[in-house]
Amino acid sequence: MTPKTLVDKIWDAHLVRPETESTPAVLYVDLHLVHEVTSPQAFAELRNRGVRVRRPDLTLATMDHSTPTTPRSAGRLQVLDVQASAQLAQLETNCEEFGIELFGLDDTRQGIVHVIGPEQGLTQPGMTIVCGDSHTSTHGAFGALAFGIGTSEVGYVLATQTLLQRKPRNMELRIDGVLPRGVTAKDIILAVIAKIGIGGATGNVLEYSGSAIRSLGMEERMTICNMSIEAGARAGLIAPDETTFEYIAGRPFAPAGADWGAALARWNQLASDEGASYDRSVRLEAASLAPMITFGTNPSMAIPIDGHVPNPSEAASAPERVDLDKALRYMALEPGQSLLGHAVDVVFVGSCTNSRISDLREAAAVMRGRRVAAGVRMLVVPGSRNVKREAEAEGLDRVFLDAGAEWREAGCSMCIAMNGDQLAPGQSAVSTSNRNFEGRQGKGGRTFLASPLTAAATAVAGAIADVRTLS
Amino acid sequence: MKPLTSLTSSCVVLHAANVDTDQIIPARFLKTIERRGLGAHLFADWRLDEQGQPRPDFPLNSPDAVGAAILVAGDNFGCGSSREHAPWALLDFGFRAVISTGFADIFRNNALKTGLLPVALSTSAHATLLEQLAESPRAPVTIDLESQTATLPDGTAHAFAVDPFARHCLLNGVDELGFLLEQDAAIAAYESTHTAHVCTR
Numbered sequence: 001m002t003p004k005t006l007v008d009k010i011w012d013a014h015l016v017r018p019e020t021e022s023t024p025a026v027l028y029v030d031l032h033l034v035h036e037v038t039s040p041q042a043f044a045e046l047r048n049r050g051v052r053v054r055r056p057d058l059t060l061a062t063m064d065h066s067t068p069t070t071p072r073s074a075g076r077l078q079v080l081d082v083q084a085s086a087q088l089a090q091l092e093t094n095c096e097e098f099g100i101e102l103f104g105l106d107d108t109r110q111g112i113v114h115v116i117g118p119e120q121g122l123t124q125p126g127m128t129i130v131c132g133d134s135h136t137s138t139h140g141a142f143g144a145l146a147f148g149i150g151t152s153e154v155g156y157v158l159a160t161q162t163l164l165q166r167k168p169r170n171m172e173l174r175i176d177g178v179l180p181r182g183v184t185a186k187d188i189i190l191a192v193i194a195k196i197g198i199g200g201a202t203g204n205v206l207e208y209s210g211s212a213i214r215s216l217g218m219e220e221r222m223t224i225c226n227m228s229i230e231a232g233a234r235a236g237l238i239a240p241d242e243t244t245f246e247y248i249a250g251r252p253f254a255p256a257g258a259d260w261g262a263a264l265a266r267w268n269q270l271a272s273d274e275g276a277s278y279d280r281s282v283r284l285e286a287a288s289l290a291p292m293i294t295f296g297t298n299p300s301m302a303i304p305i306d307g308h309v310p311n312p313s314e315a316a317s318a319p320e321r322v323d324l325d326k327a328l329r330y331m332a333l334e335p336g337q338s339l340l341g342h343a344v345d346v347v348f349v350g351s352c353t354n355s356r357i358s359d360l361r362e363a364a365a366v367m368r369g370r371r372v373a374a375g376v377r378m379l380v381v382p383g384s385r386n387v388k389r390e391a392e393a394e395g396l397d398r399v400f401l402d403a404g405a406e407w408r409e410a411g412c413s414m415c416i417a418m419n420g421d422q423l424a425p426g427q428s429a430v431s432t433s434n435r436n437f438e439g440r441q442g443k444g445g446r447t448f449l450a451s452p453l454t455a456a457a458t459a460v461a462g463a464i465a466d467v468r469t470l471s
Numbered sequence: 472m473k474p475l476t477s478l479t480s481s482c483v484v485l486h487a488a489n490v491d492t493d494q495i496i497p498a499r500f501l502k503t504i505e506r507r508g509l510g511a512h513l514f515a516d517w518r519l520d521e522q523g524q525p526r527p528d529f530p531l532n533s534p535d536a537v538g539a540a541i542l543v544a545g546d547n548f549g550c551g552s553s554r555e556h557a558p559w560a561l562l563d564f565g566f567r568a569v570i571s572t573g574f575a576d577i578f579r580n581n582a583l584k585t586g587l588l589p590v591a592l593s594t595s596a597h598a599t600l601l602e603q604l605a606e607s608p609r610a611p612v613t614i615d616l617e618s619q620t621a622t623l624p625d626g627t628a629h630a631f632a633v634d635p636f637a638r639h640c641l642l643n644g645v646d647e648l649g650f651l652l653e654q655d656a657a658i659a660a661y662e663s664t665h666t667a668h669v670c671t672r
């Protein structure tokens with residue numbers, strides 16, 4: 001038998017109809033996650049055509065993108081934005097009409113869609129998972145084939161639980177060795193994107209392997225898979241192992257009893273076979289990595305935190321020079337300058353990339369006994385209400401509040417700036433989120449992407465700081 | 472979906488690579504529950520100034536851009552988020568095709584499903600097109616989906632690839648949902664032999 005990769009195995013197990021030259025494969029979807037922003041027009045289409053939702057039992061909705069994160073008053077969130085309020089109400093109506101479970105604003109399980117899936121034990125190895133959100137790649141950390149889709153496809157999955165898909169190519173990213181002190185999963189993925197480029201994995205599933213990946217916990221693996229899309233990958237993927245199984249065990253939607261044993265037996269078969277071939281392989285040495293930070297206007301424009309902003313005149317190609325030049329002008333940076341000591345106005349810890357309990361613990365460890373520098377606003381936004389409760393039980397909220405940071409309700413918040421949490425024009429922020437595109441965190445805002453450690457160190461210093469040398 | 476067979480139009484050139492969907496349609500405009508009306512916000516932060524007035528130096532605001540149904544941009548067009556609002560906004564503004572050397576996967580999918588044709592030309596053909604449009608900005612380009620060719624102002628034809636199924640849908644103005652709904656028996660057969668991994672209720 002030809003050795004198969006993890007992608008081959010998941011792909012083959014979900015074929016309702018194999019692909020031919022004229023028709024893509026009909027691929028079955030095991031779990032469809034839905035949120036308020038990319039679903040209204042899909043439900044409208046179902047209504048227009050008189051189609052029901054085929055498998056509401058494989059569908060889960062939450063509210064995250066446009067929800068306020070300002071503290072609750074009398075236990076209720078106040079949605080002041082009229083348009084956001086209407087969009088949230090539409091999701092409630094749609095879920096009720098089509099019989100879909102919704103983790104609404106009053107549900108204690110509400111949170112960012114890519115935080116709650118894993119947290120609830122819904123994300124499991126070997127599954128196909130889709131959502132109208134590009135960061136669906138997050139769920140690949142569990143060895144699930146998970147990818148973002150547009151609103152038309154949201155409608156197709158609601159109606160048929162399937163999608164028309166061409167099989168993706170398969171790219172291996174192998175990282176061996178031991179990570180140096182102060183280097184986290186966020187730094188790994190920023191280094192990967194800087195190496196292969198913003199479109200470097202287009203058309204490919206990125207499978208991460210190697211001893212450095214194996215040594216990571218599930219939340220760190222999620223951070224890595226989450227940003228695979230920033231290199232253009234169709235999905236990120238990590239083969240499941242004991243770390244995966246241990247994380248899933250006992251969660252609300254995880255298999256239990258006899259089902260657990262059967263699931264384990266299945267999951268243990270998923271890893272790529274010995275000798276399975278990839279369309280492309282790239283290697284990185286963990287020991288060579290440093291804390292990373294972006295300087296430009298896409299996530300591939302990243303450098304080691306003690307490095308220097310590149311000079312556009314040394315760019316490899318003319319389009320790259322144009323891109324770099326435009327980015328530096330937008331970011332108000334000079335070629336060759338260091339970012340250390342560069343003043344910021346805001347520090348944002350949150351998003352589907354870095355808002356889980358381990359991220360908050362890392363940031364809190366830096367903040368404990370320190371203060372947010374004068375003139376800097378720091379927002380800490382947990383990824384879900386569960387994460388928030390867990391953090392509060394550990395006293396992390398007190399650490400942040402005592403330091404002068406804002407402790408918020410769960411949601412996407414300033415990562416996408418749809419809910420009122422946003423930068424003012426000209427402001428700079430170090431953010432643990434995933435995109436530094438122009439205006440992403442608010443029109444005219446300037447984003448530097450980094451790890452929770454770097455974000456916290458920056459908040460304390462009032463300027464971009466290296467956590468390894470924080471006094 | 473409006474069928475698309477062949478299109479002859481002038482072009483607008485956006486000299487930028489890696490144009491992300493946050494530029495095509497900024498997130499603050501995604502709070503709508505409609506598909507229509509997004510053209511008003513297409514490239515909002517590049518196209519309009521603080522007062523919401525057109526920036527004269529932005530290519531879409533040039534007199535040469537009037538009536539153009541083809542947008543020409545740099546490599547890796549449409550990277551970033553999965554928002555279908557990006558092709559909706561481009562269509563609503565009046566575009567029917569985007570020419571680049573490459574597209575981000577989700578954007579390409581979304582575009583094809585909404586009737587916006589992504590045309591990926593070779594680097595050399597793309598460069599030739601840019602040269603010719605620099606010479607004569609209003610010169611027409613013909614995109615023929617039937618023959619999968621783009622004919623540049625100088626008359627040379629260049630092939631481009633499109634998935635055969637997406638091509639069929641575009642040529643006939645049908646979406647994939649009809650096809651998928653017809654697979655009902657095969658889907659039911661799959662479901663009868665595969666136990667669901669989870670139950671969300």
